[in-house]
Amino acid sequence: MDEKLCDTPITGVYLAKCLKRSIGPHAILSSVTAQKFAAGEGYISCMLKVALTWEVEDHLPKTLVVKIPTADAMNAALDDIGPMNNEDKDHLVNGATVFHNGECNLYNMFGNNPPVPTPKVYAAHQGNVEAPAVIIMEDLSDKASVIPCVVAGMNLPQILDATTAIAKLHGWSMTTSVDWRSHVDKMENREGVMKAYVNSLIPGYQNVKDTYPELFASLDVEKMRKLISFESLVKYVNLHRQFMDDVLTHGDFWANNLMYEKRSDGSVGDHLVALIDFQLALRGGPMTDLARLMTWSVSHKLRRAHIKEVLRHYYDTLKSVAGDKLKATYDQLEGLYHHQFAWSAMLYFSAIPIFTKHMVKSEGEQRKRDEAEMVARLKAGLEDAMKTIGE
Secondary structure: OOOEHHHOOOEHHHHHHHHHHHHOOOOOEEEEEEEEEOOOOOOOEEEEEEEEEEOOOOOOOOEEEEEEEOHHHHHHHHHHHOOOOHHHHHHHHHHHHHHHHHHHHHHHHHOOOOOOOOOOEEEEEOOOOOOOOEEEEEOOOOOEEOOOOOOOOOOHHHHHHHHHHHHHHHHHHHHOOOOHHHOOOEHHHHHHHHHHHHHHHOOHHHHHHHHOHHHHOOOOHHHHHHHOOHHHHHHHHOHHHHOOOOEEEOOOOOHHHEEEEEOOOOOEEEEEEEEOOOOOOEEEOOOHHHHHHHHHOOOHHHHHHHHHHHHHHHHHHHHHHHHHHOOOOHHHHHHHHHHHHHHHHHHHHOOHHHHHHHHOOOOHHHHHHHHHHHHHHHHHHHHHHHHHHOO
């Protein structure tokens, strides 16, 4: 129990203290074992699945997920992006702590009554000289899962259920008496790390052009570099302030952070069980989350065919939660979505090689087809973005 789990600062003794404080004095651990998961998949935290043995079982959890911010995990994620200057890299490595602390703030603020479905959180500690930074949460893997293949994309019922959840989160933030704004940063408050993040992706345009010359020989790399900057990010993120206040945004709203029900045959269903990973939560515009989701988690054909249905469902759900607090019209939010999507599509187009590395799991000829699908999805996003901004 005194040994560090998987070379992290977390020990069985520390877990026992946290769980006894959260569950009650009857929760006495006798042993734990742990294994890492999701390593090498672009995550910026170390993730452990921990098996628990209790002195008295008494319906206590048999497994938990433990999330630990580490410089090693962030450095591994940054290696995928490529060379960057030392100042930007330092900002991003230090960002692991900023993101973790923000997620802890959210979970502690939600307590036992989160406005959207999340895993049960037993402890969310920012870390200090006496205790390590950690989030200890429910393991949902026996009853829920992310979609198995981002390349295939989310289906319409999954999109609509996720849209319901994010609209409820935004609506809650518009109506609650909880002082969430004092716990959540604006984009401007994270200038150093977010500017470094944008800077790190800008060289990717030339990389995409070199990797896929048959598709992007005419890509104007210099024009893309001029369009994408931290200043333009802040501008697009804050467009909503012309007609409504900030809402609480998830910030990283995409398929791998959406856990759906597992059916009896092991397949993934359409009902959202949990929204996870609030590391990038911010005060911002209501369309940033949907724009991120539609950029690469959804087939471009489905997106183009059903975006009005999705936006109408979002607006109707938001209105049902926020009531008179919602001053924006549907037309205003639809226009806002297209501008938010444009910026998201322009930025993440530069990350095509990163997406294909982590999202395409197949091999051989199937891998070629899957990679072509992801490239086509992001290419279509860029085309639609250029139409929106008039380029």
